[in-house]
Amino acid sequence: MNIELFKHIYFRMPVLARLILTILLVMSLFGLIIHFVEPNEFPTIFDGIWWAFVTGSTVGYGDYVPLSTTGRMIAILLILTGGGLITFYISIFAAATVKHERDLSEGKVTYNGKKHIIFIGWNEKTRLLIELLTKSHPEIDIILIDQTLSRMSYQHYPIHFVQGDATDDATLIKANIKMAQKVIITADSSQNEKQADHFTILSTVAIRGNNKDIPIIAEILTTKQIDNALRAGATTILRPNDFMSHLLYHEVFKTHSMPFETVIHQLANQQFQQITISSELENKSFISALCQLKEEEKLLIGIIRDKEWKMNPPADFQLKKNDILITITEW
Numbered sequence: 113m114n115i116e117l118f119k120h121i122y123f124r125m126p127v128l129a130r131l132i133l134t135i136l137l138v139m140s141l142f143g144l145i146i147h148f149v150e151p152n153e154f155p156t157i158f159d160g161i162w163w164a165f166v167t168g169s170t171v172g173y174g175d176y177v178p179l180s181t182t183g184r185m186i187a188i189l190l191i192l193t194g195g196g197l198i199t200f201y202i203s204i205f206a207a208a209t210v211k212h213e214r215d216l217s218e219g220k221v222t223y224n225g226k227k228h229i230i231f232i233g234w235n236e237k238t239r240l241l242i243e244l245l246t247k248s249h250p251e252i253d254i255i256l257i258d259q260t261l262s263r264m265s266y267q268h269y270p271i272h273f274v275q276g277d278a279t280d281d282a283t284l285i286k287a288n289i290k291m292a293q294k295v296i297i298t299a300d301s302s303q304n305e306k307q308a309d310h311f312t313i314l315s316t317v318a319i320r321g322n323n324k325d326i327p328i329i330a331e332i333l334t335t336k337q338i339d340n341a342l343r344a345g346a347t348t349i350l351r352p353n354d355f356m357s358h359l360l361y362h363e364v365f366k367t368h369s370m371p372f373e374t375v376i377h378q379l380a381n382q383q384f385q386q387i388t389i390s391s392e393l394e395n396k397s398f399i400s401a402l403c404q405l406k407e408e409e410k411l412l413i414g415i416i417r418d419k420e421w422k423m424n425p426p427a428d429f430q431l432k433k434n435d436i437l438i439t440i441t442e443w
Contacts, residue, residue, distance in 0.1 A: 128208060131201050138197060139164040142190045150183045168194020217263045219275025226291035228253035231271075232278040232315055233298040234261055237331075239269075241296070246270060248443070255287045260302070278315040281322060289322045297330045299352070305333040313337065313344045320345030382440050386416065389435040399427040401437070410439040 122130060143161030147154045154160040154176060163176040167190050178184050215221050229245070229252055231238050242254055254271040256264065257278045264273035276283030278297070289295075297315050299308040312330050319328055330346040332338050338349055362371035393401045402412040414423035416436035422429070423438070431437075 127204055131197075131204055135168075135197050135201065138193060139168055142168070142186065142194075146178060146183060146186055149186060150178055150180055153177065153179060153183070164190060164194070167191060169198050170195055217265055217273070219258075219261070219264065219273040221272075222286045223253075223255055223272045223274065223288045225253050225288065227293045228255050228272075228288070228291070230255045230257060230287050230289065230292050230295045231298070232257045232295065233300055234258040234264075235298055235301050237298050242269060242271060255292070257283060257287055279311070279318045281318060284318060284322050289319060289326070292323070292326060295319055295326055295328045297328065297346075299331045299333050305353075306337075309334050309337040309341070313341050316341060316344040316346050378440070381443070383443055385410070385439045385441055387437050387439065389415075389431055389433065389437055393431055393437075394433050396431055397427065398425050398429040398431065401431055405437070405439060410441045412437055412439050414438040 122133070125133070140161055142164040143154075143159075144157055145160075146163060147157050147160035154163060159176060166173050166176075167187055170191065178187050212221070231242065231254065234256060238256070242256075245252065245254060255274060256269075256271050257274045257276060258264075259275065259277045261273070261275065263275075264271070274283060274287045276286065278284065297312050299305075300311055301308070303311070309332055312332060316328055316330055319326065327347045328345060329348045329350065330341050331350045331352060332341050332346075333351075333353055335351070335354075338351070341349055359371060359375065362369075393404065396404075398412070398415075405412045414421060414425065415431065415438060416422075417432065417434075421438075
């Protein structure tokens with residue numbers, strides 16, 4: 113290897129790698145010199161290198177000591193050189209650690225894990241959802257993509273922040289979209305509904321282009337954009353405006369009930385499930401199926417038949433093949 117090639121490789125290495133290589137070369141050189149200057153005190157080259165590291169790091173075990181004037185002058189030079197290198201090494205390592213922490217909080221670090229959940233958009237909904245997820249599933253890594261935040265402290269939220277536009281492939285690659293298990297896109301409350309839906313749809317297109325199989329949960333504010341979001345590749349559409357409108361209607365006309373609190377407690381402690389009807393429940397009445405499923409700790413509340421939802425049907429309502437049963441069960 114000629115000198116120019118070595119310089120070309122050396123100066124392209126990371127700073128930390130260059131520093132470690134420099135220390136190894138300098139200590140090996142001093143070890144080799146002291147071995148030839150005082151062969152009786154340093155019988156092997158390795159003994160000389162060992163002495164160089166111990167002396168250069170100012171540890172000084174004293175198991176090998178130069179006795180001649182030349183050897184001691186070499187030791188003085190080594191202490192000055194080695195001490196400087198060790199100090200420089202520590203400062204570079206500390207600076208690299210601080211820089212990594214700063215880059216992490218500013219969303220510049222690429223995530224290399226897998227089976228993580230990606231959230232797109234930072235808002236109150238995202239914050240509450242992250243808190244719920246970290247409490248119930250602390251083993252799952254959470255990645256947040258947002259272009260409005262300038263930094264996100266890991267001490268405040270145990271997530272990996274990626275600063276950037278979710279419609280940009282480079283940002284999605286930084287979030288390791290190919291290895292993620294799910295993506296959740298929340299609507300941007302700082303924009304009007306139409307603009308927020310357009311961003312959600314564009315993000316869905318970009319995500320689907322990078323991972324054709326990943327489930328995408330998209331929040332759509334306007335009914336007109338639901339079909340566009342589905343065509344873009346969203347697997348689940350959330351319609352918060354429809355949900356809130358019905359909930360407010362119930363609050364206005366409620367009779368000795370608390371619809372909002374009921375729904376919140378229901379979703380916090382139990383989950384809805386949709387299961388295909390089993391052969392043993394076919395042609396049975398709704399009340400019979402309800403009693404049988406309750407023995408399995410599942411509460412039957414309705415069915416889906418030919419895309420039509422029938423909630424709390426009559427007790428003698430007959431179930432048929434291909435019905436989808438809607439149940440409530442524990443998490």
